[in-house]
Amino acid sequence: MxxxxxxxxxxxxxxxxxxxxxxxxxxxxxxxxxxxxxxxxxxLTFQLLPIIFTFFLSFTNYSATKEFAFGNFDFVGLSNYARLFSDPDILNSMGVTIKYTLIAVPLGLVVPLLFALLVNSRHLIAPNIFRTLFFLPTVIPVVAGVLVFQGVLNSQSGWINGLLKIFGIEGPRWLSDPMWAIPALNLLSLWAIGNLMLIYLGALQSVPTELYEAATLDGAGGVRRFFFITIPMISPVIFYNVVLSVINAFQFFVAALLIGGRNGDPQGSTMFYNLYFYRQAFVFNDMGYASTLALLLFVIVMILTTLLFRFGQRSVYYAGGEA
Missing domain, CATH: 1.20.5 (Single alpha-helices involved in coiled-coils or other helix-helix interfaces)
Structure with a gap:
């Protein structure tokens, strides 16, 4: 039972x-x-719906001077997209953006790494103080940072030109010379490298000390340890910072607007792509064409990011093997 x-x-x-x-x-x-x-x-509210709405506007001739209603604009099909191929200002503004990117990305990789190596050094006194000082500019608003840099880069009273004058070098007109405007903005971009420095610092502190000890016993010096141990071990973080720096460089806008104004002064040398479609939207009120320009930037950044992940990860070392 x-x-x-x-x-x-x-x-x-x-x-x-x-x-x-x-x-x-x-x-x-x-x-x-x-x-x-x-x-x-x-x-959904702040990303997906705006992207969908931007895609919708790219097929219209909607003007920002009118209330958004279906009677206030017409559907123009692909005419805004066809206009992209006949607009010479697109190539000019994209050229400015690429020129800035080619300088900003290497600076954004090397300088934060140098600061992270300094803070991570065992010989540095009070590393927490230096870590705080390097990160502190990141929390300062961009507008305040630009105002400070306008004073620092002033051709007459700026301390950079004053320092150059001590060595008998005549400093450039940073913000009024078209040749020096982009390098000046590249220096300005270093204002907020504290985030990248902390990312590098975390990666450096995660490298096993046993690797350095074994390399030292084998007779490897500091330079060889750096290039054959440190760089490979933090290569995933370097790759991450490359992708992040490229995306941020193509989205560079606020500082360019504050320094060069809506016309990209001096002489259009700071007319970044983002500033160009900002002008189309809020100066010429052509929201339809501005939406098309915004979508073009989205596609360009997506393609660049895909290419970086496709080809860049071949040189990235992971603990489980190469990606």
Whole structure:
């Protein structure tokens, strides 16, 4: 009878346990979605819907001077996209952006790494103070940082030209000479490298010390240890910073607007691509064409990011092998 009793109870108990586990899993899923809902709402409201709306506007001739209503604009099909191929200002503004990027990306990789190596040095006194000082400019608003740099780079009273004058070098007109405007903005971009420095610092501190000790026993000097141990071990972080720096460089806008104004002064040398489609949207009020320009930038950045992941990761070392 005991065996029969167990046989009759087992089919009854097993579904009950499964149902209980299923209810617990469903309850956890509901609470997880509840706590994630603010992020989903933000993503939908501030990213996905604006992208969809921008795509919609790119097929219209909507002007920002009119109220958005279906009677205030016409659908123009692909005419805005066809206009891209006949607009010479696109190539000019993209050339300015690429010129800035070619300088900003190497600076954004090397300078934060040097600061991270300094802070990570065992011979540095009070490294926490230096870490704070290097990161502090990051929390300062861009507008305030630009105002400070306008004083620093002033051709008459700026301390950089004053320092050059001590050595008998006549400093350039940083903000009024078209040849020096982009290098000046590249110097300005170093204002907020504290984030990259902290990322590098975390990577440096994660490198096993046993590797350095073994290399030292084998007779490797500091330079060889840096290039054959440090660089390979932090290469994933370097690759991440490359991607981040390229994206940020193509989105460079606020400082360019504050330094060069809406006309990209001096003489259009700071007319970045973002500034160009900003002018189309808010100076000429051509929201349809500005939306097309914004989508073009989105496609360009996506292609560059894809190429970086496709070809750049070949030189990245991971603990489990090369990517």
């Amino acid at each position: 005991a065996v029969t009793k167990n046989d009759t109870q087992t089919p009854i108990l097993m579904p009950t346990i499964k149902d209980r586990r299923s209810r617990v899993a469903m309850q956890r899923l509901k609470w997880g979605l509840f706590f994630l809902s603010p992020w989903f709402i933000g993503l």
